[in-house]
Amino acid sequence: MGIASGVAGGLLQVRTDTSVESFLPAGDPAVLALEEAARSFGGDPLVVIVESATEPDMEQGVLAPAQLPQLLRVEGELSRLPDVAAVYGPATVLNQIAASAQNMLASLSGRRDATRHRAEKAARERGAAKEEITAAGDAAVEEFDDRYGRLLVRGLPAGLPTLRNPAFVKQVIFDDNGEPKSRWDFVVPRKDTVSILIRPRAGLDQAGTERLVADVRATLANASLATRRTTVTGVPVVTAALGTQVRQEILLVGGIALAAIAASYLAVPWTRRRWRRLLPLMATLAATALVLSGFGWLGWPLSLGVIAFLPILLGIASDFPAYLLNAVSIRRVVVVALASAAAFASLAFSPLPFVGDLGLALAAGQLLALLAAVWYVRWRRKGGVDTDHDRRPGDGESHGARGDEGAAAEHVPDPGRGSGGHGMVARGVALALLSAVAAVGWLSFDRMTIEANPIRLAEGMPxxxxxxxxxxxxxxxxxxxxxxxxxxxxxxxxxxxxxxxxxxxxxxxxxxxxxxxxxxxxxxxxxxxxxxxxxxxxxxxxxxxxxxxxxxxxxxxxxxxxxxxxxxxxxxxxxxxxxxxxxxxxxxxxxxxxxxxVAASRAYELMSADRYLTSMAGLAGAGLVLLVGLSRRTDAVRAIFAAVLAVGWGLACAWALGVTLTPLTIVLGSLTTAIACEYSALFGGVNVRSAGRLRRTVCVAALSAALGYLSLLLSGLAVLREFGAMLAGAVALSFLAAIILNRLLPGRTATSGSAEFAERRSPHGHVSMTGS
Structure with missing residues (x-):
């Protein structure tokens, strides 16, 4: 009960973050400079574009005397919103200039009076008569007016500087041709259009940005401006909408992925008892809840990758509990799961924070799902209940122990192997051709275009x-x-x-x-x-x-x-x-x-330069775990080879189809590595007497993963739809690579007497499979 309460408490604290910072390399000098500028002058602005309802003229447009006071009131309300550093709009600009001009007039008037007073005082001190004192004051004022009057006439030809004086507005804003002066282009870009720049305070988080955008929209909705269109836009508006989209889609996409994966596990008879077919998914759901709860307790916001996180984790992490429930060696399952987690964790090398978050979350979820499954299997065995007691006759079930845990692996001929030299040559030619296609993909990776336009991340939203x-x-x-x-x-x-x-x-x-x-x-x-x-x-x-x-x-x-x-x-x-x-x-x-x-371009530069890094890091991490953990190094080498082929084929297909990469699809190498290593390692180490059952389990795992990824096609974001389609393709290529290598490079197939698949009799007489 305490664990459940802790998980629920963490889930309640989960928050999303699709702000600009989640797409930029944290701590990079370009990002630090951006933050410095925001502290001094405000952040990247929200832009409000107000277009006049009628043809532009000084009597009826947005800058008409009847409209300017209302526009000034709107700009004032916007400036008083929480988290606003500054607001720049045409009405406030004009009002400030008018006030400065009036202050200048008042100052000149005061100086004029002071000049008269000093002249009259000097005449009085000389003992001049009353008429002479007045004449001295008039002479001084005449000199002052001669000096400053012409300046005022030239500077204020439109009359009094007030918003209700259209001549003043025209004189300040427009040139002799009736076009806005270039210096005011930031607030009056066209005769019939004005813009208002709203700079948020530095360091505004996702929630604050969404609140600010909502407040700006509400303020404009209550304004009484005669406009044909009012547009609120800018990068903060896009990121706020992206955050809302993430929260709306996380339940939809996650729920559909869950239903699709559950349906595949229930429909395919990979184990006899139907209720047990949902146990892998239950373990994965528990792991998912724990991961999300951990993010909540740590105060670590979830970025755009959270939508992709759920289908990926549900599709992959549920595989390993299924393998354990089907009596696959605990050791092999643990090693392969650790290899997948290492491939996922390699995404932390990405310069983009949201990609790194995705990788670490997937690795944590993978390991938690595995721990839940191992605990369940151990608990069943400790209670004397065999996890594979419902195997069907003909699947290789044995009711007596053969051999012992130290028996050597038995070589079993592969029915797909050719005989003699001709078979070896055929396999060699096939491997060479398949490797050549993969090599083309790897070599083309560096030349593929990366579509890094920030708007692409939000493509599909209004x-x-x-x-x-x-x-x-x-x-x-x-x-x-x-x-x-x-x-x-x-x-x-x-x-x-x-x-x-x-x-x-x-x-x-x-x-x-x-x-x-x-x-x-x-x-x-x-x-x-x-x-x-x-x-x-x-x-x-x-x-x-x-x-x-x-x-x-x-x-x-x-x-x-x-x-x-x-x-x-x-x-x-x-x-x-x-x-x-x-x-x-x-x-x-x-x-x-x-x-x-500048910061976004820096992220693109790092992403382009390191496009091989995450893929190679995923291969290296997964391969090292397999080489150390598996008892037969040939199985590890075959799994790594399968990953190299699957990633290369995927890149070759993308290059041939002219597919451009995105910040998400560029990391498919690590995800494909995890999938390909899993399928190949399990196919390569299958017990000969349980081959049919295990292969059905691998098939249902691949099917469920593909269906989970295809659920991303229902996303409203084009970048996630493309990512889901490419992930499903990665599953197909990984499965194909594992099957092909198992046929072309057959190793020593384990039997019931091998060290890694030794059988032991449970206390109740059932046969179970243990890891070495």
């Missing part, structure tokens, strides 16, 4: 359509930053930022669009502002705007560029070119290219 709409409206939907460190508010620093921005726009104007930079914000100061002008400009502009690009201590600045979501291979090349083309920084300054796009 949020991906919103991302594409944002690209059409804004010209991009991602962001790239240049993080400048040092004294960033100096003439030298601004000069360098200007040169860097010009260099990037000239070379990559189609891919990079500056949206908010210190130089763009201060361009009203002219081409070569001095230090005092820069200081005055930063004081004049509202902190709301300056803090978006210059940190309060002026030791860090961010140059923000729009970047379209694209294949990470192309994106990686673009980022490398940006780094190479940036001009040399002045002394005391350093610059780093940061952003989600």
């Amino acid at each position: 949020e991906t359509d919103d991302i594409r709409h944002a690209e059409r409206v804004l010209g991009a939907s991602g962001e790239l930053q240049l993080l400048v460190r040092g004294d960033v508010a100096t003439p030298e620093a601004l000069r360098w930022m200007k040169e860097a921005e010009r260099a990037l726009v000239v070379e990559h104007g189609d891919d990079l669009q500056p949206i908010l930079t210190p130089r763009g914000l201060l361009d009203f100061l002219g081409t070569e502002p001095n230090q005092s002008q820069i200081d005055a400009g930063l004081r004049l502009l509202p902190e709301y705007l300056t803090h978006a690009v210059v940190r309060g201590d002026r030791r860090q600045a961010a140059m923000n560029f729009r970047l379209a979501v694209q294949d990470l291979a192309d994106q990686k090349q673009l980022i490398e070119q940006v780094r190479a083309e940036l001009p040399a920084t002045p002394e005391g300054l350093d610059v780093e290219v940061v952003g989600l796009s």
Whole structure:
């Protein structure tokens, strides 16, 4: 009862995490730089795109006087939401500029009054008459008006700076051609469209992101804006939707996988008593619950791989209890299960956290299911009940012990073997051809394309359509930053930022669009502002705007560029070119290219470079366990060879069909290794008198695994559907490799008298099989 309560308590604490961090290499410098930028300027933004309901004009559009106050209220409500670091929208920008202009007017008015007062006081102290005192004040004010009046006329030709003055709005936002000025492109990308950037606080977790997205949608739903379409998009929106999708599908896909596997175990007569056919699945369910509960107690969130985890674990981990219930050697089953767990654990070498989590969870589940099955078998035997007492006559059942545990293995001719030299030549040719196909697959692995576009992970959800709409409206939907460190508010620093921005726009104007930079914000100061002008400009502009690009201590600045979501291979090349083309920084300054796009490109780079690592690590781990654990090294070598063939055939098929790899399918090598080693090791060590029964068990194991993986075809995520189909194919190829090698490379088949399959009589007279 205590164990059940502990498991339930852990399950209640399980949480999912499909945030960006679960797809990026933890601790990598690119990720650390992204986190640093988020602490200074906020995280990757949610983007709200508001499109006017009518043709754009200053009387009826979103920026019309009747709409701007409502838009300002919406932006204010968004800025007050929990976990929001900053909100940048057109109404707030205009309001802040208007307030600054009004403050400037008030300041000038005060200075004008002070000038009159000083002039009149000086005249009074000289003993001037009343008329002379008034004349002195008028003269001083006339000089002040002559100096600043023309400046005000040029600077405020549209009249009073208020949101209800359409001339003021037009003067600030639009150029002489009626198009939005480039400096405000980040909030007014088109005449009929405005955008609001909502930057979340740094370190926001999955639950917080989902809550923030929901709050943003609710706020917009209650707004009274005349729009034809309002879109909430951005990477945080996609990851929030992905988390919701995971929680919705985990029960659906897991339940269907469970039903399919249970049906296969019940339908195939691998053991006589029907109720016992569900025992392997019960052991696996217990193991699954323990693993998930462990994640909950450890506070370890489950990522995208959790959906794939359930069918894989249910399909593979249930095999080994079935083998034990069918009186297969405990030693052999344990060794093969450990080899599979080693192959799974090799996924921890993946640079992507969610892939590593998947591997470790599978290894833990495999071992727990095995422990449950071994405990059950030992308990049955301790009670004097043979686990295989219901074998059918003709399956090789013996009612008397033959030989002893030390008897040698007996060579049994394989009916599939050819006779004489012709048979050996035929087998050699067949092995050479099959090996050649596998070699083609292994060699093509390095040349296969990896589809690493982040949107592919969420393909199938409506949020991906919103991302594409944002690209059409804004010209991009991602962001790239240049993080400048040092004294960033100096003439030298601004000069360098200007040169860097010009260099990037000239070379990559189609891919990079500056949206908010210190130089763009201060361009009203002219081409070569001095230090005092820069200081005055930063004081004049509202902190709301300056803090978006210059940190309060002026030791860090961010140059923000729009970047379209694209294949990470192309994106990686673009980022490398940006780094190479940036001009040399002045002394005391350093610059780093940061952003989600940079971190994602880094993950792609690591994944591409290490594509062989996880597969080879899986082969090495499983092979080492088999070589050490199995009493016959030939069985271990045959199992490793089967895994090499199965993985190679799968890669050859994918290459021939033009299948692109994803962050999930690239690790199929380790999973295929686990499956192929299992089938081959069991076929190769089968007891000659129980061959039919055991092979039926292996067949039902393969069938149940394939059905479990095919349940992923019901996922709403394209990446998981593809993964499920390829996993099912891996089962078929692994089974085929095991069968073929068992025929072409027959070893010494164990008999009832062999050391590994020695029989002993139970206290009740039943014959049971023990491991050596």
